Amino acid sequence: MSFDDLLANNATYASTFTDGNFDGVARAGVAIVTCMDSRIEPLAMLGLHLGDAKILRSPGGRVTTSVLNGCVLGVQLLQVDRIMIIPHTRCAMAKGTDEDVRRQILEANGVTASWMTFGSSPDQMRRVHEDVEMVKSHPLIAGRAEIGGFMYDVDTGLLEQII
DSSP: OOOHHHHHHHHHHHHTOOOOSSOSSOTTOEEEEEEOOTTOOHHHHTTOOTTSEEEEEEGGGOOOHHHHHHHHHHHHHSOOOEEEEEOBTTOGGGSSOHHHHHHHHHHHHSOOOTTOOOOOOSOHHHHHHHHHHHHHTOTTTTTTSEEEEEEEOTTTOOEEEOO
């Protein structure tokens, strides 16, 4: 496989790029935690623009250790004062458990992923509440940022606040 097509696309993009030369803080004070799903355009869905928010993606939009680290850095160093945790409808990570995902990988490829944690759970609402509480109670975030849990509908584009 080659990356030539993507590099050509980047050259076209760069030829009209005018958004450089500003600092890396979140100009709107927002960090967005969402899924890696390509149906989600975090900035566009919130009416934000390049440089307005820190975007942290993970499978299922879960708050993993690295996502939590990003939230801490955003709050402590990058002017984040609002954190939105946004999973979405029809998410593959909500169709089963980690064991189900491991089984699918083994069946498809004959390779075990038994040591991996994916954060899969069919109870997305419980997960949103757990993730919001985890971020809210972190000693380097607590009292420094407002935390909200949301659900994004990939079929309508609407965002609903859950917590």
